[in-house]
Structures are given as structure tokens and as C-alpha cells.
Amino acid sequence: MSGFLEYMSLSWDHVLELAIGHAIVVAISLAIAVVIGVTLGVLVYRRERVANAALVITSTFLTIPSLALFGIFIPIFGLGYKPAVVALVMYALLPILRNTVTGLQSVDPAVAESAQGMGMNARERLLRIELPLAWPVIIAGVRVSTMLLMGIAAIAAVVNGPGLGDDIFAGLARIGGANAFNQVLGGTLGIIVLAILFDTFFNVLGKLTTSRGIRD
Amino acid sequence: MTDRAAEENTQNAETMIRLENLSKVFPAQDEAAVDDLSMEIYEGEIVVLVGPSGCGKTTTMKMINRIIEPTSGRIFLQGEDVTKVNPDNLRRRIGYVIQQIGLFPHMTIADNIATVPRMLGWDTKRTSDRIDELLETVGIDLSYRDRYPKELSGGQRQRIGVARAMAADPPVLLMDEPFGAIDPITRDRLQDEFLRLQQEIRKTIVFVTHDIDEAIKMGDRIAILKQQSKIAQYDTPESILTDPADEFVQNFIGSGPSIKRLSLSRISDIETADWPVARLTDSQDEARNKMQSSGKGYVLLLDDEDRPRRWVGTEDIKHDGVSLEEVGRPAVAIVEADSNLYDTLDTMITSYKGSAIIVDEGGRYQGVVDFTTVLEAINTMRPHEQDRHMSPPEQEQPHERTERDPQAGGEGDDDPV
């Protein structure tokens, strides 16, 4: 234990740098996934068959092991940032898309009908009634995706991507060596801390941006 | 008898809504849900669409604001053909209240009500004043402005739903079983309040219900619809009750149409009998004298504030010096002067001698009504109604459902009773 603490105080800058890299790649991928996922969800939630097709396709992404997905993209994108982000975005899509669709579809039909009956056009209904009401569910999906991405981003190190995975793999490569355990533990703990931070952030953001009228 | 808005409208009515050969066929079904419906709805009236489940009454109503688009036919609003205009704009001119209400849960009460005014571009002050005005009108405390729907009871939500529909002051209101999801006690109260409100605001209202009694209570005119929204009868409640067009209507009205007819008349419309009265403080002898001089076997005892307290009969007088307060039996069958005949009959049945005591709002004695009196009134009612079918009323009367107005008494009544 004391060895680990000593290691941390020595390598703090290094670990921090990796952590920031990890956080950034996850944040960027989440942002892209949210834009694509929510937009897609808004486009398909009224059409059952199309929505189902989209959900099946995105859930297929999740089924493919992360290492394999990274691997598939290397011939296309090369090594480094790009394949990492593309793969991460694909992984993050399903929870966000599924929750957007579910959230929008579960808006009380009486509310939707009374909005229509008052003369709101489709765009107004979406922006002022349906999305705000679906918002808590969408945020929940974002949180799920965040957790997913935190773990998967660690694999990105294999394809020369950024992040704390670097330390974990470095430690693995040096099994038996002096700092192996510390590096692995440092990387892992870093990811856990980042995950908790991000999750808390979205939790609070969700509460702040959800109307009091629908908060439980 | 008394005049009704419908009555007078037949003469010089403004048609607010006209449905012309309206039909709706749903893609999955063979039969039309609504088949070639034509009807006119006059300004300032409550028209109730009533019929068995699946007859298409809700579909018909929803075609007026084109939530459901008609397959064929035309809709005219204030003379303008609105069948093909932009539906969102159309709906901002029509208030819409549905059974489940559909308040926006993520908005405050104030924001809910302000929805249409804001869409129409009202400025903040005007909107805010209107919100306050509406909250008062529907009887909700102004402190509820910033509350959320989940904090309100079912009855309160229903009132807000109505307020929201009226926010931009549309000339027409569509209401689909608005009181259906409420408990019967609250529903009764809301219905009464709504009728009182309608006296002030005089909107044109199309009201859908499956409950014939609600239709009779609320409607100036009732359209009884059969399958595919074919009109079985479209007339005033009195006419439908006394003169059902066919067997379908008869069956739909259900048992006791004549008794139901009574619910549309008030005690104030009939002449009540006078009964000998005495005071609680009188002596037994004085009471007996009154009985003898009037020829009736009973006298009604009033207290110092003219409130009826006890019935005393000849057999109760015993000359034993006991005060009148302990003689006879308490008076329990008491009705207010604005009660309808149906409720009055109901009360009379529970009374000892088949009579009910009429009091004013302060509980003071006004008169007594018994079965004979009611029977006479019913008899005078019916020939009058038949007259009304055949000949138009002679003069214009103000828009007043005088039966609902407790002060009206016999005002506006140009027929001798």
C-alpha cells in the first residue's frame, strides 16, 4: 500500500496527463454519440419498424468485443485517435438511442394529444413537450454510455489511443517488475475515479435540467 | 314555462359550426366510423354528442378541430370553410379538453394556461392578467400559479384543463368526456360550476359523453348518435324526453324519462301550497285552533327565525300542558327553493306524509309542496311543451337559462301557470 502511495506521489503528473487524455476522448465520443443518437432517436421514434432496425443495428455494435472493433478499424483509420473515437462512438450509440426512443415513446399520449389539440405544430411539440419530458430517460442513457466508454477507452491504448489504458498495458507488459502493480492499479483506479466523476456530473446535470414537475 | 337558449336560437341563431356530409373511414376498417354527418351548432349553446360506445361521437368531435382528419365532407367555423386550412392555426381558435386532461407535467400551472396565448404572441402582462382571471373563474387559488400538476387533485386538474382551454378566449370549446375521470361527487359539483360559468361566458361548446343523464343536465341541445354517428335525434333535452324520435332514443334514454324530465324543472316554476304554521312557542291550544281553521290535520311549527322545525297533528294535541317543542315529529323533508323537481320528489318520498317543506337560502319557510301539487305542475307542463313544438315563441328573450338562475323564479316566463 505504501508503495503504491509513493508511486502515485512520484508519478502524479504522468497519471494526471493520462487521465485527462482518457477523459477527453470519452467526452468527445459521448458528445458525438449524443448528437447522432438523439437526432436519430427523434427521427425514428414514430416509426416502429425503422426504430427497431436502428436499435438492432446499434445493439450489434455492443455485442462485438471492443478489441475486435478497434482491430477492424485499424486497416481503415490507422492507429491512434481516430479508430478509438469511431469505436467509442459506436459503443455509446445504443444506450442513448434506445433511451431517446423509449423516452419519447413513453410521453403520456393525453399530454401529446392536448398539445396537438392546442395548435402546437410538430416541431413545437417535440421541442417544448416531448423532449423535455423524455429528458430524464435520455440522461439515464447517457450515464450508461459513459460507464461503458470508461472501460472500453482503456483498450484504446492497444491501438495507440490516449488514456489510462496505457499504464495498465505498460504494467502488464512488465509483470514481475518493480512498478507493474502500481501502474496497473494506478490506471485502474484512475478510470474508476473518472467514471464516478462523470457519472456524478451527469446525475447533477440531469437533476438541474429536469423540470421540478417531473422529478420524482 | 321557461325559455332556453336553444329555444330562442332556433329563431335568430348564428351558426357557429356547420358540419357538412362529414365522413371518416379508418384504413383498417370496412365500415365508416362516421357516415355522412351533417349538423349545425349554434352560437352560445352547449351541444352534447351522446351515444353508445363506438358510435363515433368522439371521432366526430375530433374532426371539428381536425385532430382526426375527415375522409370527406366539410367543416365550417363561423362561416369559414376550415376543412383544408392549416390545422395548427385552426386549433388555436378552438379550446380542447380531453378526458385525461393532459396537463403538461413539466410546466407550472401558470405556464400550462399560458401556452396558447404565448403561441399567439400575447405580451407578458396580458398573459399574466389572463392567468389570474382564469384561475379565479375556475375557482383555483392564485397561489397555485407556480405549482406543478402532480401537486393537484383530479378535480383541480380538471379545472385547470378547462382554464387552459379558455386561455385565449376561443369562441368554441370541444370537450371529450371532461368529467369522466372524476369521482361522482366532484363531478356533480364541477358540472354545476361549469353551467354557472357558461352563463357568464356564453361559449359554443361541443361536449361528448356516454352518460345520458349528464347530457340532459348539461346540454342546451343533445344529439343522440347511433352507430356511424348517424343522428337519431338532435333536439333540446325536454323535447327528447317527452317526445323521443324512435325506439333507439327511447332505449337510450333509459327508464324513467318522465322522471328525468322533472330534473329540468324547478320548484320555483310551480305553485306551492300554503300550510298552516305556528310557532314553537305557541301553546297546544293555539296550534289546534290553526289546524281547525285551515281544515288541515297538521300544522308546521317554525322557530323564531322562521325555520321549519316540527310537524304537529291533531292526534298529538293532548291538552297536557306539554310545550309544543316536544310534541309531534321533527320536520326533515326540507328542500331549497332552487331545487329541481326530481330531487324534490326524492325528498318527498322520505317524508312522513309525502310532502316537502320549501325554504330559501337562509333556511326560512317558503311553502310546502306535496304530490298533488307536483302532479298538477306536471300536467300543466306537458301541453305547454307540445305547444312549443308546433309554434315558435312570440318574442325574443335574453339568453338566459333561467332555470339555472336561482333568482329567476318566474321571470321571463310568459305563460300563465
Place this chain on the structure above:
Amino acid sequence: MTILYKDPAKVSGGAARLLRYLGMPIFLGFACLALYLYIGSKDLDSIERRSINANVITARLIEHIQLAAVSTVIVVVLAVGVGILLTRPFARRVTTPIVGIANIGQAIPSIGLLAILAVVWAGGFWPAVVALVAYSFLSILRNTMVGLQQVDSSTIEAARGMGMTKRAVLFRIEMPLAVPIILAGIRTALIINVGTATLTTFTGAGTLGELINNALRLGREDTVLVVGSGLTAILALFIDWLASVAEDVLRPKGL
């Protein structure tokens, strides 16, 4: 009574259902064929030929399946067992903190768990199994608990009212009704474990992930990497398909 889990691709009708069932294996068959043809068209050097011949691939495949299967069996037994315990009335107070821990546990990266165990204990099959079990435990636990809690309380009340003992209610009412949820949980565990198993190549347990790892280390992106990644993906999708068919077949009638 409602079951929360809903397969989004459910299509009714005999022919349509058959098509849905066969869609994935047909697609995967084509993918295999495509891979085969692709590799066939390439000139492989000696390293490549050593990495992607039939024997090697078969060996890695078996390692992969073994690892995933063993871990799944263990984790299902553990998670379902604990799930049952935690949904009993006596455990009600413990449920919330456990759920809280589960949420934090979600944050632990699979590779981190694998690596720590490898460094602290050893590499190879059994540490990998432990890591896989630990990693997927919380998801299956949560699924099971949700499933059991969902069994309509009025159904249970009716059963108790008929005189069934608590144990009878558990085994004859709750578990059969929760079967779909548990089946879904098994399927999820399988997918997770097939995925995580790929990573065990880094801790010496082989599996198809080794093909990918070797490719990256040896720089054979065009050949070994494609085959390794492709086969891994195909395996994962195939097992998922098998599990979904099993789920449908094993679901109690009437649900």
C-alpha cells in the same frame, strides 16, 4: 403483469419470425465466406501462415468458448443465487446500499480487473475466470433482482392466499415468471464474457484475442488482424444469436 425486457426486433408471423431467426446466421455465414475468400486472395508470409491456420484458429476458438462458458455458468449461479437472497423480505434493508455499490462497481474497467489479478496472482485460465465472473456479476445480479421484484405482487398475494408456502411461491410462481429476465441475464453475461474473454490474451489465456494481439505486435494489419477481429466479432454475434433463440424457445408459454 408485465415483463420489462422486450426484444426490439420482435416480429410476429411465422414466415417473418423464421426470417428473423435465420437472418443473423446467414449474414454471419456470408461474413465467414468473405473472410475466407479475402485471405485466400492474399499471399501469406510464414508468420501469417503460422498465425492463421486452421489448427491455431481452432485452438484459440476453443479457448475462447471455454473461458466464456465456464465464467458464465459460475456467474449465473452466483448472481441468480444472490439475487434471490437479496429480494427476500429479510434483505430489504440491504438492497439499497448493495445497489449503490453495484453502480460504483460498474465503473471498474474489465481490463483493469484482469490486469490486477494477473499482476497480483497469475495469468492464465483460472484468474481470467475469476476476473470475468467478478466483472459481469453486478449486471446479472441487477437483472435478476429487477426481474424478481417485477413479479406482480398481486400474483404473489393470490398465491399466498391460496395457502402456498413462501418457498412454494418462490419456486412455483416467482422463478418461472422471472425466467425470461434470467434468460436475458444469461444472454447478457455471455455477451459480456465473450467480449472480456478477448482481452484475456493480455494475461496469457489465449483466445481469439491472441490473433488480434499478435497482429498488432507483428504489424500484420491486413491479414491476421482482419481475420482475428473478424472471427472474434463473428463468434460474439453467433453466440448472441444462439442465446436469443434459446431465450425464445425456453420462455414459458403465456408470457
